[in-house]
Amino acid sequence: MVNHVFRADLDQNIASDYPLIYQPGNLENLRILLEDGKIVTHLAIAPREVIDHDCHFPVGMVNGVATDPDYRGRGFARRVTEDALAKMLDNGCDFGLLWTATADVYRSAGWEVVGSNGWAYVLSPDCTDHFQKSCAIRACDVETDLEALMSIYESHPFRTARNRSDFRALYSLPKIDVFVAESEGYIQGYLVAAWGVNKEGVVEWGGTAAALESLLCHLLSMWTMDRLQVFVPQGPSTMADLLVGKGCKERIPMEEGRGSGLKMVRVVHLRQLLEHLVPYLEQRLRNDESFSFGLTVTETGEHVRVDCAAGRVAIGHGRSDHEVTLTLRQTAQLIFGPGKPSSLLAQPGEIAGPLDRLFPFDFHVWMLDYV
DSSP: OHHHHHSTTSSOOHHHHOTTTSSGGGGGGEEEEEETTEEEEEEEEEEEEEEETTEEEEEEEEEEEEEOGGGTTSSHHHHHHHHHHHHHHHHTOSEEEEEESOTHHHHTTTOEEOSOOOEEEEEOGGGGGGOOOOSEEEEOOHHHHHHHHHHHHHTSSSEEOOOHHHHHHHTTOTTEEEEEEEETTEEEEEEEEEESSSOEEEEEEEEOHHHHHHHHHHHHHHOOSSOEEEEEOSSOOHHHHHHHHTTOOOEEEGGGSTTOOEEEEEESOHHHHHHHHHHHHHHHSOTTOEEEEEEEETTTOOEEEEEEETTEEEEEOSOOSSEEEEOHHHHHHHHHOSSOGGGGOSSOGGGHHHHHHHOOOOOOOOGGGOO
16 A cells, blocks of 8 residues: 555565565554555654764654545544554654655644755766775675674764664665775775665765765766765765865755655654753753753643753753743754744743753754655
């Protein structure tokens, strides 16, 4: 049914495109609705851990929200989405995460578009001459190269946690090539290139600037599409510095890239989310400031108090002198952007400055991990 909706007339299959979801160990996270004795609506949850700014977030990534065309318009998608949110709460997720081209479908259930996931630099094949190859390039051998690639990947301050089986599955996806760059007998970097309908371009990379330059030189020499998208996070990175330094300055928001989509969040457990954010919030605090605020979500009634003093942050209960009441959608935007929190407040007052220093929190998910 899901292939009929999303993969009709394509040479791709939803199960092989997302092997971490459609496998027996994740069956309890595939939510379905039955009508007339058959599956007519489906939603898949991929429980993952997102790591960024020294913070770790259990997240429910959403995939394959589909209704049989003959059964649309009956509210089935909303029912299965509500069921999935309850399952995410049971799973201990901080928030739900999805990418879509149809944001309005999810807004009624409390989802909202948040800050960008990064940039897509757009390179044409004639950019090959901009790059020099100083490292030897070859195809990745998962059996012998996996340890080195895992080590490079895990050196990124932003990533989605993976076990060895996850790495093997993702680096063996259909319509994916993984290349490694070697120098003096050691792997110095790697690059994941994709040309599927759901992933296209350089969807993951890692290593030294020289290794990445060599990898791009190799890939551009063989790339047959009209352009090559290279996805990078919002902040500084080795890849972004390399591209700009080589004169490749054309870029678009990642959400506008092929195979991407708008990044949407639905807060599932506000207190737990803020507790996991503490390392980042403490980095943003001034040591000499002291303030507190309370945050209440209208739809759920959940209330959390945040106390900041002497460079430390405590998450608790109780009322504060500065109480902020927001909808689920506004709460997602306060925490994750794209704008400043003060723009969401009816009467910003003196809490506006501190909130704008703490938020928004930008996090990056490699496109290879998109579901």
